[in-house]
Structures are given as C-alpha cells and as structure tokens.
Amino acid sequence: MKRMFNKVLSVSVLAAGVFLNNSAYAEISEKDFSASFERYLQSDAGVAKIGAALERYFQKKQQEAMKEQEDQAQAEVENQFKNPVKIDIGKSPVKGPASAKITIIEFSDFQCPYCKRGRDTMDEVAKAYPKDVKIAFKHYPLPFHKEAEPAAKAAWAAQQQGKFWEFHDALFNNQDKLGQDFYLATAKELKLDEAKFKADMASEAATKQVREDADIGSKNGIQGTPGFFVNGVAVKGAYPVSHFKTIIDRWLNQGAAGAK
Secondary structure, three states, X not given: OHHHHHHHHHXXXXXXXXXXXXXXXXXXXXXXXXXXHHHHHHOHHHHHXXXXXXXXXXXXXXXXXXXXXXXXXXXXXXXXXXXXXXXXXXXXXXXXXXXXXXXXXXXXXXXOHHHHHHHHHHHHHHHHOOOOEEEEEEEOOOOOOOOHHHHHHHHHHHHOOOOHHHHXXXXXXXXXXXXXXXXXXXXXXXXXXXXXXHHHHOOHHHHHHHXXXXXXXXXXXXXXXXXXXXXXXXXXXXXXXXXXXXXXXXXXXXXXXXXX
C-alpha cells in the first residue's frame, strides 16, 4: 500500500507541476491549486482517473520489461548459436545413433517432477528425430531431494551392467517409491547381478561420477533441473517439445555446425 501511495503521490505531483507551469493557469496560486487538487483526489472521479492512469502506467512498464527480457533471451540464444557450449559426453550413457548430427546433453535429477516431464519430452524428441538426435544423460541431484543422489548412484550401478536406460525409466516412473528397497527390487526385475549392483551403488566410483557430472553442469550455468544443451545451446527448464524442435531444426538447416 505504501508503494502504491508513493506512485499516486508521484503522479499527483507531476500533474500539479504541469498544471502550475501552464501559462493559462499562471494566476492560480500554488496554495489554491494544492487545495483544489487535494479535493479532487478525495473525489470518486479523481480516484478513478488516478487509478486508471496508474493501471496504464504499470501495464506499459510490464510490457516494456517483458519485451526487454524477450530481447535479452533472444540475444543470448543468438550468441549461443555462434558460440555453443562445449560439453564432452565422457562416460555418460547415450541413446540414439552415434552418427546423429544433434547431441543433447541432459542434466537431471531422478526425484525432480519437472525432470520427469523433461524425460517425457526427450522421448518425444527422440521419436521425432530418430536419425538426427542422440541424448546423453548427466546426473545433477539437487541437495534438497533426499533420494536424488542415491537414485543417481543406483542408475550408475545399473549402467555398469548395460541397463541404465531401463533403470532410468523405472526411477522416473516411480518417483513416489524411490529408496533402497525399490533400487534393489528394480535391479532384480532387470536381472542384474545383485551383489555387483550393491557394490557398484555403494562405490566411490559412483559418488565420483555423480559429482563430476554435477560439477560440469554447475560450471556451465546449470543451477536447477532439468537443464539441456542442444549442440551447445542451453535450454534451462522443462520446455515443451516445440521449443527443442525450433533449436534442432535450426541446427539441421544450417548444417548442424558444432555437432559432436
């Protein structure tokens, strides 16, 4: 309310200044004008007009701010197409043809509901571009998700037996069941060597790989999940398929420069 009052006062003072500086009203004293203007502000008509002026003012400022944000975002995208971020796939699991022109690096958290949405989007992207897109998964467990890191280590353990993507889907499809019992049950269902799975999940190698993935994400501007790099162009958040298609099609149309 205080901020709104200040805005009203500012508009009122401005109006008063314009009014007093107008030669047609030069004979009206500042005192008389102030009194008249004060009465005007107390009237229903005055309040309505000031309110309408403020509404127009805030709408204009909001539109200007949105336009500025859009322009900045578009400028950033253009810059990334010219200077794409280089991220090595390393030991990350990959699905899609090795010869794909487009590489999507995904940073994700198995306990994050938005990441599940991101997984679904990646599935749609893979179906839409079966020959042109490959997807590499990197772990980015958020500290406030209790099961995010254990789930990442379990997925890494499954990867050691060639079952990462199956385990990956099981985790995302059962986010309400994440926990040690679920990881072991899923390993059994996937017919993994259970002793090896347990040892790998608890290993320093699993911890190291998960932390290395997260460090890579942080160093490249990932602060939340999901986060993606489409041939080096960042997509931060669970954007719809259409957003990814716009970036992918642009890369394909310009020869997929910078493809891995």
